[in-house]
Amino acid sequence: MSNPDLIRSYWRDFIDGSHILHHQGVVDAYGHLSFRHPLKSGVFVMSRNIAPATISLPDDLVEYWIANAEPLDPNSASGYAERHIHSEIYKRHANINAVVHSHSDAVIPYTIMSVALRACYHMAGFLGAEGVPVYNITEYLEQGDLRDMLVRNEHLGNALARFFDDGNSVTLMRGHGFTTVGDSIQQAVLQAVYTQHNAAIQTAALTIGASSASMTPRAAPSSIQYLTKEEAQAAADMTKWSSGRPWKLWTREVEASGLYVNSA
Ligand SMILES: [Zn+2]
Structure with a gap:
């Protein structure tokens, strides 16, 4: 594949991925x-400051320096306030090529409660058996930082990036959302989708457990049988080799919807 064809395929996947994240x-x-630019060292790409569903053209994409999250072209349209989430993860982790950041309703409760989000089923083995870590931005704020929970600068982004040091795939963010990383756009999108599904499943299981305990007060509280460490690892491998299937389905779904346009 020639270089222009290669970067165009990334643009297409990026725009499809943004639409899929909205559709899901x-x-x-x-x-x-x-995504990390496949041809330009030290560069990553994200859209200008618009809703992901409305990204449609290569012109909507902006190239940023990983070093400081500033655009290569100083005349670029303004970017997202939270670009440092992405730049600091790429800076610290050479093996990470794509990042998703989300404010999913289903996931937020696990960012503000002491119940850890854990792999409940085979499609979310990448969450691990131990529980997903939670980044509490309050611990990293410095003088002059806004208290709006956003990751607005290098030191807040760096603190978040460190949560991925041990090969962790997902980090929750207190009172805000979560961030997931992958070696491809497809993998990061898949993990974002199934993190949300897993959170909904875990909430349903906890709700059943709580209601059954209230109905039979003398019975031992029913506990969730999460995936074991071994099961979570094997399931994570499985979703990696099978990720082409949901990607094809999800791409067709957004292509079939009148809302999304991909002109890349
Ligand atoms: Zn955010």
Whole structure:
């Protein structure tokens, strides 16, 4: 594949991925996807500051320096306030090629409660058996930082990026949302979608457990049988090799919808 064809295929996947994240309810007007530029060292790509569902043209995409999250072209349209989530993850982790950041309703409760989000089923083995870590931005704020929960600068982004040091795939963000990383756009999108599904499943299971305990007060509280470490690892491998199937389905779904346009 020639270089122009290669970058165009990334643009297409990026725009499809942004539409899929919206169609699946993982992002609304907020939230974003990015990818490491496959040809330009030290550069990543995300859209200008618009809702992911409305990204449609290569002109909607902006190239940023990983070093400081500033656009290569200083005359570029304004970018997302939270670009440092992406730049700092690419800076710290050479093996990460795509990042999704979401404010999913289903996931938020696990960012503000002491119940850990854990792999409940085979499609979310990448969440692991131990529980997904939670980034509490309050611990990293410095003088002058706004208290709006957004990751607005290098030191807040760097603190978040460190949560991926041990090969972790997903980090929850207190009172805000979550960020997931992958070695491809497809993998990051798949993890974002199934993180949301897993959160809904875990909430349903916890609700059943709580209601059954209230109905039979003397019975031992029913506990969730999460995936074991071994099961979670094997399931994570499975979703990696099978990720082409949901990607094809989800791409067809957004192509068939009148809302989304991909002109790349
Ligand atoms: Zn955010």
